[in-house]
Amino acid sequence: MVTSPEFLSAATLRAALLADREQALTRLYRQAFPLVRRHVCGHGGTAEDAQDVFHDALVILYEQAVGGQLTLIASASTYLLGIGRNLWRHEQRRRARLPQDALPDDPSALEAEAAPETDETRFAVLDYVEQLGARCKNILLAFYYFQQPLTQIAADHDYRSVRSATVQKFKCLERLRNSVRRAFRSETIDY
Helix, strand or coil: CCCCCCCCCHHHHHHHHHHCHHHHHHHHHHHHHHHHHHHHHHCCCCHHHHHHHHHHHHHHHHHHHHCCCCCCCCCHHHHHHHHHHHHHHHHHHHHHHCCHHHCCCCHHHHHHHHCCCCHHHHHHHHHHHHHCCHHHHHHHHHHHHCCCCHHHHHHHCCCCCHHHHHHHHHHHHHHHHHHHHHHHHHHHHCC
Protein backbone atom coordinates (compact mmCIF):
# COMPACT_ATOMS: atom_id res chain seq x y z
CA MET A 1 0.00 0.00 0.00
CA VAL A 2 1.39 3.36 -1.00
CA THR A 3 0.91 6.06 1.59
CA SER A 4 0.01 9.50 0.44
CA PRO A 5 2.62 12.22 0.75
CA GLU A 6 2.63 14.27 3.93
CA PHE A 7 1.36 17.86 3.94
CA LEU A 8 4.55 19.83 4.47
CA SER A 9 3.40 23.41 4.10
CA ALA A 10 0.44 25.36 5.36
CA ALA A 11 -0.31 26.59 1.85
CA THR A 12 -0.42 23.04 0.46
CA LEU A 13 -2.65 21.91 3.31
CA ARG A 14 -4.97 24.89 2.89
CA ALA A 15 -5.26 24.30 -0.85
CA ALA A 16 -6.01 20.61 -0.30
CA LEU A 17 -8.66 21.38 2.32
CA LEU A 18 -10.35 23.94 0.10
CA ALA A 19 -10.20 21.73 -3.00
CA ASP A 20 -11.43 18.46 -1.44
CA ARG A 21 -11.95 18.72 2.29
CA GLU A 22 -13.07 15.11 2.77
CA GLN A 23 -10.07 13.62 1.03
CA ALA A 24 -7.62 15.93 2.83
CA LEU A 25 -9.11 15.17 6.24
CA THR A 26 -9.07 11.44 5.51
CA ARG A 27 -5.37 11.67 4.65
CA LEU A 28 -4.67 13.57 7.85
CA TYR A 29 -6.66 11.03 9.84
CA ARG A 30 -4.70 8.09 8.40
CA GLN A 31 -1.36 9.79 8.94
CA ALA A 32 -1.80 11.33 12.37
CA PHE A 33 -4.46 9.43 14.30
CA PRO A 34 -2.24 6.42 15.09
CA LEU A 35 0.34 8.79 16.59
CA VAL A 36 -2.23 10.57 18.77
CA ARG A 37 -3.85 7.27 19.80
CA ARG A 38 -0.48 5.85 20.82
CA HIS A 39 0.26 8.95 22.91
CA VAL A 40 -3.14 9.12 24.63
CA CYS A 41 -3.32 5.37 25.32
CA GLY A 42 0.25 5.43 26.58
CA HIS A 43 -0.63 8.19 29.03
CA GLY A 44 -3.66 6.69 30.73
CA GLY A 45 -6.34 7.28 28.10
CA THR A 46 -8.62 5.01 26.14
CA ALA A 47 -9.16 4.67 22.40
CA GLU A 48 -12.33 6.76 22.79
CA ASP A 49 -10.33 9.47 24.58
CA ALA A 50 -7.85 9.40 21.70
CA GLN A 51 -10.64 9.85 19.16
CA ASP A 52 -12.08 12.82 21.07
CA VAL A 53 -8.67 14.45 21.41
CA PHE A 54 -7.83 13.84 17.76
CA HIS A 55 -11.13 15.25 16.52
CA ASP A 56 -10.61 18.39 18.60
CA ALA A 57 -7.06 18.70 17.27
CA LEU A 58 -8.28 18.22 13.71
CA VAL A 59 -10.88 20.96 14.14
CA ILE A 60 -8.21 23.34 15.46
CA LEU A 61 -5.89 22.53 12.56
CA TYR A 62 -8.70 22.88 10.02
CA GLU A 63 -9.84 26.26 11.34
CA GLN A 64 -6.29 27.60 11.39
CA ALA A 65 -5.49 26.28 7.91
CA VAL A 66 -8.65 27.53 6.23
CA GLY A 67 -8.42 30.84 8.10
CA GLY A 68 -4.88 31.36 6.82
CA GLN A 69 -3.46 31.48 10.38
CA LEU A 70 -1.51 28.21 10.23
CA THR A 71 2.28 28.15 10.12
CA LEU A 72 3.84 24.72 9.80
CA ILE A 73 7.48 24.18 10.71
CA ALA A 74 7.00 20.40 10.61
CA SER A 75 4.54 18.08 8.91
CA ALA A 76 0.80 18.38 9.51
CA SER A 77 0.73 15.04 11.36
CA THR A 78 3.48 16.26 13.72
CA TYR A 79 1.49 19.44 14.28
CA LEU A 80 -1.64 17.39 15.04
CA LEU A 81 0.34 15.23 17.46
CA GLY A 82 1.52 18.37 19.26
CA ILE A 83 -2.02 19.72 19.52
CA GLY A 84 -3.22 16.29 20.67
CA ARG A 85 -0.57 16.13 23.39
CA ASN A 86 -1.56 19.55 24.70
CA LEU A 87 -5.27 18.73 24.61
CA TRP A 88 -4.69 15.43 26.43
CA ARG A 89 -2.57 17.17 29.07
CA HIS A 90 -5.38 19.67 29.67
CA GLU A 91 -7.91 16.85 29.87
CA GLN A 92 -5.79 14.98 32.41
CA ARG A 93 -5.53 18.10 34.57
CA ARG A 94 -9.28 18.62 34.36
CA ARG A 95 -9.93 15.01 35.37
CA ALA A 96 -7.47 15.26 38.26
CA ARG A 97 -9.47 18.19 39.67
CA LEU A 98 -12.70 16.17 39.59
CA PRO A 99 -12.86 13.44 42.23
CA GLN A 100 -14.26 10.50 40.27
CA ASP A 101 -15.38 8.56 43.34
CA ALA A 102 -17.32 11.57 44.61
CA LEU A 103 -19.56 11.66 41.56
CA PRO A 104 -22.38 9.11 41.46
CA ASP A 105 -22.92 7.06 38.31
CA ASP A 106 -26.56 8.16 38.15
CA PRO A 107 -26.92 11.92 37.45
CA SER A 108 -30.36 11.95 39.08
CA ALA A 109 -28.67 11.02 42.36
CA LEU A 110 -27.04 14.46 42.39
CA GLU A 111 -30.45 16.09 42.29
CA ALA A 112 -31.67 13.95 45.18
CA GLU A 113 -28.63 14.85 47.32
CA ALA A 114 -28.86 18.56 46.59
CA ALA A 115 -31.95 19.09 48.78
CA PRO A 116 -33.20 22.22 47.04
CA GLU A 117 -34.55 24.94 49.24
CA THR A 118 -38.29 24.99 49.29
CA ASP A 119 -40.51 27.99 48.69
CA GLU A 120 -41.37 27.80 52.35
CA THR A 121 -37.79 28.43 53.54
CA ARG A 122 -37.19 31.07 50.88
CA PHE A 123 -40.26 33.04 51.93
CA ALA A 124 -39.43 32.62 55.62
CA VAL A 125 -36.12 34.46 55.12
CA LEU A 126 -37.90 37.19 53.19
CA ASP A 127 -40.36 37.52 56.07
CA TYR A 128 -37.48 38.16 58.45
CA VAL A 129 -36.01 40.75 56.08
CA GLU A 130 -39.41 42.47 55.90
CA GLN A 131 -39.52 42.67 59.71
CA LEU A 132 -36.28 44.69 59.76
CA GLY A 133 -37.88 47.81 58.35
CA ALA A 134 -37.56 49.60 55.05
CA ARG A 135 -34.10 51.11 55.58
CA CYS A 136 -32.40 47.85 56.61
CA LYS A 137 -34.27 45.91 53.96
CA ASN A 138 -33.11 48.32 51.25
CA ILE A 139 -29.49 48.27 52.42
CA LEU A 140 -29.28 44.48 52.64
CA LEU A 141 -31.02 43.92 49.31
CA ALA A 142 -28.82 46.54 47.62
CA PHE A 143 -25.63 44.96 48.96
CA TYR A 144 -26.37 41.23 48.83
CA TYR A 145 -28.98 40.87 46.11
CA PHE A 146 -28.16 43.70 43.69
CA GLN A 147 -24.42 43.62 44.62
CA GLN A 148 -24.11 47.37 44.70
CA PRO A 149 -20.85 48.80 46.05
CA LEU A 150 -20.96 50.41 49.47
CA THR A 151 -20.04 53.78 47.95
CA GLN A 152 -23.27 53.71 45.95
CA ILE A 153 -25.31 52.53 48.95
CA ALA A 154 -23.84 55.34 51.06
CA ALA A 155 -24.80 57.90 48.43
CA ASP A 156 -28.30 56.46 47.87
CA HIS A 157 -29.11 56.40 51.60
CA ASP A 158 -27.52 59.77 52.46
CA TYR A 159 -24.71 58.48 54.67
CA ARG A 160 -21.78 60.86 55.18
CA SER A 161 -19.19 58.16 54.52
CA VAL A 162 -18.79 54.63 53.27
CA ARG A 163 -17.78 53.65 56.80
CA SER A 164 -21.20 54.77 58.10
CA ALA A 165 -22.95 52.67 55.45
CA THR A 166 -20.75 49.68 56.35
CA VAL A 167 -21.61 50.00 60.04
CA GLN A 168 -25.32 50.30 59.27
CA LYS A 169 -25.21 47.26 56.96
CA PHE A 170 -23.51 45.29 59.71
CA LYS A 171 -26.11 46.35 62.27
CA CYS A 172 -28.94 45.38 59.94
CA LEU A 173 -27.32 42.02 59.25
CA GLU A 174 -26.91 41.38 62.98
CA ARG A 175 -30.57 42.23 63.55
CA LEU A 176 -31.53 39.76 60.83
CA ARG A 177 -29.30 37.04 62.31
CA ASN A 178 -30.66 37.58 65.79
CA SER A 179 -34.28 37.41 64.67
CA VAL A 180 -33.61 34.19 62.75
CA ARG A 181 -31.78 32.72 65.77
CA ARG A 182 -34.63 33.63 68.11
CA ALA A 183 -37.17 32.06 65.79
CA PHE A 184 -35.05 28.94 65.34
CA ARG A 185 -34.57 28.54 69.10
CA SER A 186 -38.29 28.89 69.75
CA GLU A 187 -39.05 26.26 67.11
CA THR A 188 -36.54 23.77 68.49
CA ILE A 189 -37.33 24.33 72.19
CA ASP A 190 -41.11 24.19 71.94
CA TYR A 191 -42.48 20.67 72.27
